[in-house]
Amino acid sequence: xxxxxxxxxxxxxxxxxxxxxxxxxxxxxxxxxxxxxxxxxxxxxxxxxxxxxxxxxxxxxxxxxxxxxxxxxxxxxxxxxxxxxxxxxxxxxxxxxxxxxxxxxxxxxxxxxxxxxxxxxxxxxxxxxxxxxxxxxxxxxxxxxxxx
Numbered sequence: 001x002x003x004x005x006x007x008x009x010x011x012x013x014x015x016x017x018x019x020x021x022x023x024x025x026x027x028x029x030x031x032x033x034x035x036x037x038x039x040x041x042x043x044x045x046x047x048x049x050x051x052x053x054x055x056x057x058x059x060x061x062x063x064x065x066x067x068x069x070x071x072x073x074x075x076x077x078x079x080x081x082x083x084x085x086x087x088x089x090x091x092x093x094x095x096x097x098x099x100x101x102x103x104x105x106x107x108x109x110x111x112x113x114x115x116x117x118x119x120x121x122x123x124x125x126x127x128x129x130x131x132x133x134x135x136x137x138x139x140x141x142x143x144x145x146x147x148x
Contacts, residue, residue: 024064033078076132
């Protein structure tokens with residue numbers, strides 16, 4: 001009897017909370033980010049991925065989950081995660097040929113930087129600074145990212 005009661009309690013107890021799969025920046029929908037970006041004059045980061053993409057999952061797990069980067073991203077830009085299997089039209093509009101692809105748009109919605117493949121925290125943070133700081137209007141990504 002005691003065993004059955006213990007078993008029932010274990011089965012009814014709430015499971016421990018698992019870390020959110022999308023831990024990281026406050027992900028927005030494309031239309032919402034576009035509206036807010038124009039309104040607040042902040043850049044938009046489009047992260048194109050697919051459920052079958054190992055490197056996309058790795059970026060979510062190792063890069064976007066970093067609290068410092070996620071905080072900076074949420075503060076300086078609007079982040080949009082685009083699953084190309086669910087929103088293939090956006091992939092076509094932005095000519096995404098491989099995932100992961102990260103595209104930063106300036107506050108006017110114009111492409112400012114396109115990064116293909118896996119990007120680590122350092123590179124993504126530098127890319128955020130490049131676009132959010134307006135450096136993309138004065139220099140190339142190659143010259144900016146080569147600076148110490």
